[in-house]
Amino acid sequence: MLRFPKKWIRQITYAITFFFILSILLLVANKHEVIELPENFIPSFFQPKSDIYIIDLAVKGCLKLTRSSDTCGVISSNEGEFDEFNDIAEWVRLDKDLKLGSSWYNPLFLSYKKVSTENIRKKEAAPGNGEESPSLKSRDLKYDFQNKVIVDIAIYEPGEDSKIQGNEKKFPLKVIKDIHATRVYNDDFHAELVEKEGRKQSSGHALTLDQDKTTRNRYAKEDVEAKEKHNEASQFNNKRGNEKKSRREDSSDGSSSDAHPGETNRHDLKLEYAIPTKEQLEERRWKYKGYGIWVRYGNPGPDIITGIDVLFGKDAVEPRPNWELMTRSPLQFSKSSSSIPAYLTLRRGAKVDYKQKYNPTLKFNKDGTFKILQVADLHFSTGVGKCRDRVSSDQKKKCEADPITLEFLEKVLDIEKPDFVVMTGDQVFGDDAPDAETAIFKSVHPFIKRKIPFAVTLGNHDDEGSLTRSEVMSVFQELPYSFSSRGSEDVPGFGNYALTIEGASTSKKAAVFYFLDTHKYSLIPKVSKGYDWVKESQLKYLEKLSADLRTSLQKYTHLPLSMAFFHIPLPEFRNLNQPFIGEAREGVTAPGYNSGTRTLLGKLGVDVISVGHDHCNDYCLLDSQKVDSDNENKMWLCYGGGVGEGGYGGYNSYIRRLRVFSLDTNKGEIKSWKRKQDNPEQDFDHQTLVSGGQVVNFA
Known part of the structure; x- marks a missing residue:
């Protein structure tokens, strides 16, 4: 066995120790701005x-x-x-x-x-x-x-x-407290409090602590007038008795406040803020x-x-x-x-790289499961927003939409405890959000405070407020726990990207989620009215993303799963002559032109697509397409169901709802169910969408 001389070992140890100490000193010097080191190589x-x-x-x-x-x-x-x-x-x-x-x-x-x-x-x-x-x-x-x-x-x-006495110059309480905190509590200050309390007892006046000579004289004069007005002993004693009783009730440390008439207890001395x-x-x-x-x-x-x-x-x-x-x-x-x-x-303090500091690695749980909550069409405003088509037996004339939506959302988060949240568009309600950033922050706050990772796609209303489509996505992607991405600048739209989820006990990719920007309204309404469609360059970009991920997904020892999320439904969602579970209360407002998005996603191995946009539809449709004479491709096309009270409802008293997906890589399984705003504790419409890595037939 090769053995190094002890002298060499000591020298190597000294060198390692020296470089370690030097590194720490350099990092500390960088933190205190004594020197500047490259930011990419420095821990936060x-x-x-x-x-x-x-x-x-x-x-x-x-x-x-x-x-x-x-x-x-x-x-x-x-x-x-x-x-x-x-x-x-x-x-x-x-x-x-x-x-x-x-x-x-x-x-x-x-x-x-x-x-x-x-x-x-x-x-x-x-x-x-x-x-x-x-x-x-x-x-x-x-x-x-x-x-x-x-x-x-x-x-x-x-x-x-x-309400602060003497605050004619309109000082904020924070300023007054800051000035007051600098005052030293000594014997002179204590004597002043005792004197002030004595005058309070005799006159009933509340004094500030910065009494100058003029103010003291004014209160002395008022004290004389008060005594003349209340010179009868019975009234005076009744007042003292009431004050003693009040002090006994207000005492917080258990000390006795009983005192002889004219006597003041040290626990009764109350500090009052000085006017600076x-x-x-x-x-x-x-x-x-x-x-x-x-x-x-x-x-x-x-x-x-x-x-x-x-x-x-x-x-x-x-x-x-x-x-x-x-x-x-x-x-x-x-x-x-x-x-x-x-x-x-x-x-x-310094600007924080939230992704580096807060974003965890997306992994399946130890039991091989991964739960997703889809949040569709929040329609948040700047301010509380107005309810639209509210269904409630106790509906009031003035209904604040966003607080009601948040209450429902937070209940479901606490019940389901999802591993991931997908927001499928119209988080911001356009003209009702003159400051879109405020609405965005409200939409993600429930997830961030619970440390739940999330991803975002944009809807047709998100950029109709104060921010452009690019700016909206930038705000989302820079927040902590956000896995949203603007995507390639060479591809139309903002939010074309893919996310992978690692297996429970491996770094290999066990699932892939695709996200698309489905844009807004048709740019050529004379040719095709209604909504815009996914572009050819977006589809080619998805093919490239899929090709880059194919090798890593094939290395996974279990059955990989794949889903896609976006806002506006595809034309295939109109094929209601096929089996579906859920409600189809309104017309499907898909694009008039079919660019082949569903077909491509089928080739990429996507088993489930889920969208938003049509608030009062919440079904999952089993869509089947012929690949050739002997084969067909099956895929579930799902709606999340609108959740925001600020967005439209109606359609036979539709109640807002949320959809949940549960993935299990051990079984190659995707299940789904929903929860309603009027009874969030009760889930409904349970269905198995994928089993053994294959889309299941309608049961």
């Missing part, structure tokens, strides 16, 4: 904590008569705080009218002034040219941002903050930016604000893990007729 933990600094924030509008979507609300580069950074800073305008178009003459846009760390590094490396300010000639420009980076934001909320002075605001670096918005400046650090966005509606949610939605305080706009409030949402 060692990435820098911030990628940009935000040094200003502003709201600006324009007259709608002269409005240009590119120039309205745009702030010039030389405006705002800290003009010494103008050569490396830029204003970013959010392309969202904060009034959602409700003001016909004065739309408003929010912008923030950012400085990227990349520009900072370039500035640090640039040689001095004699024209830079002294602060920009430092060895490390990051130190010039001390106390110049926005670290927090607060917004005045009239309904609550106006100008000096205190300057000391804590709070600054007002208009429209109820306050910002606090501080030093660069791991929790500084590096992203700002706006979402709308009382039901808005923020599914991104490192973002915080300021739901307590909507932005304040005077003379705004918008009934949908706007809320700031803030990102702290």
